[in-house]
Amino acid sequence: MLKDITIGQYFPGKSVVHRLDPRIKIIITIAFIVMLFVADSFYGIGIGVVFVLGSFLLSGIPFKMMLKSIKPLLPILIFTGLLNLFFISTGDVLFEWKFLRITTGGATTAAFMIIRIVALIIGSSLLTYTTSPIALTDAIERLLSPLKKIKVPVHELAMMMTIALRFIPTLIEETDKIMSAQKARGADLETGSFMQRAKALVPILIPLFVSSFRRAEDLALAMECRCYHGGEGRTRLKQLRTAPRDYVALFTTALFIVLVVLADKML
Amino acid sequence: MAIIKTENLTYVYGEGTPFRKVAVDNVNLEIEEGELVGVIGHTGSGKSTLIQHLNGLLKPTEGKVFIDGEELWEDKKKLRDIRFKVGLVFQYPEYQLFEETVYKDIAFGPKNMGLSDEEIDKRIRETARMVGIKEELFEKSPFELSGGQKRRVAIAGVMAMEPKVLILDEPASGLDPRGRDKILGQIREYHEEKKNTVLLVSHSMEDVAKNASKILVMNKAGLYCYDTPVNVFSKSQELMEMGLSVPQITRVFKRLEACGINVGEEVYTVDFAKKLMMKLLSKNNLEA
Numbered sequence: 013m014l015k016d017i018t019i020g021q022y023f024p025g026k027s028v029v030h031r032l033d034p035r036i037k038i039i040i041t042i043a044f045i046v047m048l049f050v051a052d053s054f055y056g057i058g059i060g061v062v063f064v065l066g067s068f069l070l071s072g073i074p075f076k077m078m079l080k081s082i083k084p085l086l087p088i089l090i091f092t093g094l095l096n097l098f099f100i101s102t103g104d105v106l107f108e109w110k111f112l113r114i115t116t117g118g119a120t121t122a123a124f125m126i127i128r129i130v131a132l133i134i135g136s137s138l139l140t141y142t143t144s145p146i147a148l149t150d151a152i153e154r155l156l157s158p159l160k161k162i163k164v165p166v167h168e169l170a171m172m173m174t175i176a177l178r179f180i181p182t183l184i185e186e187t188d189k190i191m192s193a194q195k196a197r198g199a200d201l202e203t204g205s206f207m208q209r210a211k212a213l214v215p216i217l218i219p220l221f222v223s224s225f226r227r228a229e230d231l232a233l234a235m236e237c238r239c240y241h242g243g244e245g246r247t248r249l250k251q252l253r254t255a256p257r258d259y260v261a262l263f264t265t266a267l268f269i270v271l272v273v274l275a276d277k278m279l
Numbered sequence: 280m281a282i283i284k285t286e287n288l289t290y291v292y293g294e295g296t297p298f299r300k301v302a303v304d305n306v307n308l309e310i311e312e313g314e315l316v317g318v319i320g321h322t323g324s325g326k327s328t329l330i331q332h333l334n335g336l337l338k339p340t341e342g343k344v345f346i347d348g349e350e351l352w353e354d355k356k357k358l359r360d361i362r363f364k365v366g367l368v369f370q371y372p373e374y375q376l377f378e379e380t381v382y383k384d385i386a387f388g389p390k391n392m393g394l395s396d397e398e399i400d401k402r403i404r405e406t407a408r409m410v411g412i413k414e415e416l417f418e419k420s421p422f423e424l425s426g427g428q429k430r431r432v433a434i435a436g437v438m439a440m441e442p443k444v445l446i447l448d449e450p451a452s453g454l455d456p457r458g459r460d461k462i463l464g465q466i467r468e469y470h471e472e473k474k475n476t477v478l479l480v481s482h483s484m485e486d487v488a489k490n491a492s493k494i495l496v497m498n499k500a501g502l503y504c505y506d507t508p509v510n511v512f513s514k515s516q517e518l519m520e521m522g523l524s525v526p527q528i529t530r531v532f533k534r535l536e537a538c539g540i541n542v543g544e545e546v547y548t549v550d551f552a553k554k555l556m557m558k559l560l561s562k563n564n565l566e567a
Contacts, residue, residue, distance in 0.1 A: 192336050193375040196367040197436060198359060198391030215387065218377035222422065 023141045028257060029071035030142045034151035036258040040265045041139045047269050048128055048135075054120075055275040057127055063268045064135045073141050081137035082130060089126055096122035149173045154252060167243025175231070183224065190219050280348055281309040282444060282476050283333060287342035290328055294340065302328040304500040305342070310478075310493070312443075315470050317487030317508075318480040320497030321522045326480050327370075329497065330446050333478075334365035347443065363392050366442030370449045372433035373426065381424070381432050382417040388440040399439075406435040409469050411461065427458040434462070438469060445469075446478040451486065459483075463490055488512070488526045488547040496523070509545045528552050 024030075029037075044063065051057045068078060082089075102117030140148070153170035160166050194215045195201065201212050290303040303325045310316055320326045331337045332344050335351045335358040344351045346361055366388075369375070378384035382403060389399045407414065410431040416424065421432055434450060450466065451459035463479075467490050470477045478495075481487050487494060487508075494511040496503040498521050504511060512518075515525040515533055525533075525547070532546040542559065546552045 189369065190375055192331065193367075193369045193372065195336060196334060196362055196369070197375075197388040198362055198440070199387075200359065200391070215375075215377045219375055222377075223374055 022144045023073055023077060024144075025072050025142065027070060027072045027142070029067060029138070031255075031257070032142075032261055033252055033254050033258045034143050034147045035155055035252060036254060036261060037139055037143055038148075038151055038155060040261060041136060043265050043269060044135045045132060047265075047272050048131055050269065051128075051272045051276060053276050053279065054124065055279045056272045057124065057131070059268060059272050059275055061127065061131050063265075064131050064138070067138055068134065071138060071142050073138070077141060078134055078137075081141075082133055085129070085133055089129055092129065093122045093126050096125050145177045146174060149177070150250075150252065167246075171243075179227070182227075183220070186223055187216065187220055190216050280312075281345075282312040282347055283310040284308065284345040285332070285342065286345075288329070288332060288339050288344060289341040290325075290332065290337060291340045301500050303332070303339075306502045308495070308502060308505060310476065310495075310505075312476055313474055315467065315477045315479065315490060315492045316505075317491030317494045318478055318497065319482070319484065319487055319494065319523060320503075321482075324497040325500040326497050327448060330367065330448060330478065330480060333444070333446060334362045334367050336362075336367070363388075363440050364442055365444045365446065366437040366440050368434050368437045368445070368447045368450060370452060371430075372437075372450075373421075373429035375436075376421040376429060376433055379420060380418050381412065381421050384421050384432060385436045385439050388436050392440060402439045402441065403435075406438040409438065409472070410435045410465050427454055427461075430454065430458075431462065431465075434466075441473075442475070444476045444478065446480070448480045449482065450479070451481070451483070459486070466490070484524050484526045484529075488529075496521075508547055512547045513545050 032040075044060070047063070048057065048060050051060055097114060097118045098112060100118035100121050101113060101115050103115045103120075105113060105115050106119065107114040143151075149170050152173075153166055156164070156166045156170075191201065199212060199215055201209070201216075204212065285306050285308045288303055288306040288308075289301070292298070292300045292302050306329065318326050318330070328337065332339055332351075333346065335344075338352055346365055349357070349361070351358065351361055376384050378387060385403045385406065386399050389402055394402075403417075404414070407417070412428065412431055412435060416428070416432075421429060424432065430450070434447070438445065445466075447466065451462050454462065463486055466477065466479065479487065479491065491508060493505065494508050495505045496511060496518070503521070504514070512525050512529050515529055518525055524530075528549050529545070529547045532542060532552070535542070542555060544555060546555060
């Protein structure tokens with residue numbers, strides 16, 4: 013069923029990670045990605061992994077959600093792993109069979125790359141798990157606001173993102189309804205050749221388009237009635253405010269980056 | 280034999296998630312052929328979920344549905360035939376219009392049935408007449424019509440399949456009083472002409488009281504009762520406790536009863552009330 017599709021993977025909660033300012037969370041996530049790419053030894057990456065696992069534990073997101081976020085990227089992981097495993101030929105030979113040769117260099121690089129990608133996925137999905145899409149667009153708008161100086165329509169872009177996110181569930185519900193209605197009139201959506209099935213979508217897509225335009229018009233009118241005129245001079249009900257915990261989080265992240273650099277240099 | 284029969288019909292939304300909700304709870308129902316059934320119940324009582332089971336759009340979590348003696352879901356391939364047998368008009372059906380012309384849109388259902396062009400043409404003309412769509416409108420785009428016309432075209436699209444059972448979910452919602460009377464009147468005429476079974480979901484007790492031969496009341500996902508209007512409206516106290524109203528005229532007579540004026544009969548339409556009053560008045564005049 014269409015209802016099972018979830019877009020945005022926000023997992024509501026009240027943990028410290030949830031309560032962090034979304035702007036800070038975005039900055040920390042970017043810092044974390046930098047951290048992973050700065051690290052070029054197992055010690056460095058190990059510290060990165062400790063950082064992301066620690067954040068995960070703090071967020072209280074169930075462990076299986078972490079696995080769920082990795083699952084769709086499994087093919088890429090396997091591909092990267094195999095490529096590194098077989099095509100890097102530095103170090104001692106561990107295993108040889110016809111044209112296949114595994115070396116210590118290959119094995120360590122493969123392991124390193126996989127750990128790095130997994131950490132990357134977990135870190136970035138932690139951001140979307142703990143931040144509602146609306147808070148995220150809000151934060152993006154605030155972070156990008158300096159770009160307004162060079163005439164980038166930051167507010168408009170953020171508003172578009174917010175509206176799009178807001179209407180995804182509505183459109184899914186609408187599609188579901190229209191599909192049922194056309195099925196009740198004998199529309200056959202499940203069988204037939206590719207062309208027939210594509211044609212069978214017409215009775216669903218046209219009403220969906222019509223109603224989307226109608227909705228857009230209604231929304232535009234409703235916004236105008238409430239004197240919406242873009243971002244200029246607009247104030248917010250929910251102000252984003254940094255709290256001491258945000259600075260603690262930033263400081264901790266900075267500390268970890270220093271640790272990573274030190275670990276790579278010293279060990 | 281009952282045309283619609285359900286056995287322990289239960290439907291649960293979102294099984295296994297925190298959002299689990301029983302929408303239809305153990306409903307046993309038998310509807311005879313040729314009835315015009317009014318289906319009432321407040322929002323969330325399971326009416327819409329129930330009717331979507333009757334043409335196989337939803338699969339029961341538990342229990343069985345029989346249409347014309349045939350069990351749904353026994354053979355998935357037959358489901359499409361069931362949908363031609365049980366026509367379902369959703370709420371706000373005008374949102375399903377999609378063709379270039381009114382004519383083609385009404386033809387969509389019959390065409391899916393694989394009927395011949397002459398038969399389709401005949402049915403379109405007949406149903407358009409029944410719902411009061413003039414033939415001049417046939418070549419117009421359905422998106423150019425007024426709200427009420429769109430609604431009637433959409434209803435005609437289902438009627439043209441000539442289903443043995445026609446189910447309409449709030450066909451009059453969002454229309455002005457004249458529009459609603461017109462549509463409900465046309466549905467009743469259609470029922471009288473075709474002698475088929477019609478299920479009419481409605482919020483308005485007046486509409487149901489005026490048109491239905493039987494009333495089905497849903498409450499909290501369960502079937503509260505299925506009976507004749509007289510018997511259903513005699514339980515006005517219980518209906519009101521459920522958050523459902525009874526027709527205004529019934530309330531007037533209940534109040535009269537409470538004041539000590541007992542007319543001795545269940546009143547639920549204005550016409551009947553009028554006749555009854557005339558009769559009582561003339562009797563009183565004679566006595567005086």
